Amino acid sequence: MGIILFLLVLAGFGLCSEVKILSDNFYPAGLNVIKLKTKNAYIEVKTNHRTLKFPVHKEFSFFVIPYQTGKIAVLNVISEGRVIFRKFIKIKSREYPVSKITVKERKLTKELIERIKNKNRILRMKLSQYTEKKFTENSFIKPLKVLSISTSFGAKRIINGKKRSVHWGVDFKAPEGTKVYASLSGRVVLAKELFYTGKTVVIDHGMGLHTLYAHLSKITVKEGQDVKGGQIIGKVGSTGRSTGPHLHFGIYLGGVRVDPFLAFRLKL
Numbered sequence: 395m396g397i398i399l400f401l402l403v404l405a406g407f408g409l410c411s412e413v414k415i416l417s418d419n420f421y422p423a424g425l426n427v428i429k430l431k432t433k434n435a436y437i438e439v440k441t442n443h444r445t446l447k448f449p450v451h452k453e454f455s456f457f458v459i460p461y462q463t464g465k466i467a468v469l470n471v472i473s474e475g476r477v478i479f480r481k482f483i484k485i486k487s488r489e490y491p492v493s494k495i496t497v498k499e500r501k502l503t504k505e506l507i508e509r510i511k512n513k514n515r516i517l518r519m520k521l522s523q524y525t526e527k528k529f530t531e532n533s534f535i536k537p538l539k540v541l542s543i544s545t546s547f548g549a550k551r552i553i554n555g556k557k558r559s560v561h562w563g564v565d566f567k568a569p570e571g572t573k574v575y576a577s578l579s580g581r582v583v584l585a586k587e588l589f590y591t592g593k594t595v596v597i598d599h600g601m602g603l604h605t606l607y608a609h610l611s612k613i614t615v616k617e618g619q620d621v622k623g624g625q626i627i628g629k630v631g632s633t634g635r636s637t638g639p640h641l642h643f644g645i646y647l648g649g650v651r652v653d654p655f656l657a658f659r660l661k662l
């Protein structure tokens with residue numbers, strides 16, 4: 395057993411000094427930065443529950459530890475069908491709160507459900523796009539001047555007494571009309587009102603990285619517009635399915651959900 399472990403470690407670290415992991419966000423939904431010299435390759439993160447694939451970029455690349463996860467993730471760098479780097483990542487454990495909310499239930503017609511599904515499909519598609527790097531900042535800018543969390547990322551949602559999906563973003567309390575800032579430079583790829591998230595903005599920062607701002611009272615940017623990190627994109631509100639004025643803020647990599655607070659401490 396000892397020898398096998400030794401060989402695995404050798405295979406992982408010894409043979410490939412061209413791979414450098416520059417972060418240790420080894421938590422569920424943790425965004426990480428990795429540097430690779432090999433171009434013709436992709437990154438694979440495997441857990442008992444999921445296998446995620448991420449492309450390799452010139453300067454540096456990203457990978458995410460999936461939220462549904464076990465204790466170990468295997469990070470593989472694969473080039474021409476061969477694993478050229480492997481690392482066993484011990485995933486740090488995390489407790490997630492339960493969040494109970496009561497909202498007005500609206501009876502949805504079949505037609506409306508279909509429309510919502512369609513818009514969700516479009517949103518998911520936009521969040522999974524990979525484009526060239528658009529941000530120049532070295533770290534995420536906070537979307538509000540003051541961050542006061544009301545519901546954290548990963549909270550288990552109970553809506554009107556029924557178990558619903560996990561909360562895939564962070565909710566920040568703020569008075570209606572508070573200015574909301576772009577978290578990094580990028581291009582606005584969505585700026586419209588959606589059923590659940592209300593007035594919503596999605597910014598594509600390139601390299602698969604997107605941020606989402608929901609329940610706004612006002613959107614001050616247009617689809618297709620380039621924005622700078624820190625630029626005002628809208629104002630806090632309570633549109634869509636919401637219990638009061640707040641900003642729902644989400645980060646995605648290639649459509650994979652990222653814990654914003656783990657991303658905030660990252661050096662890009």
Ligand SMILES: [Zn+2]
Pocket residue numbers: 545561563564565641642643
């Ligand atoms: Zn939320």
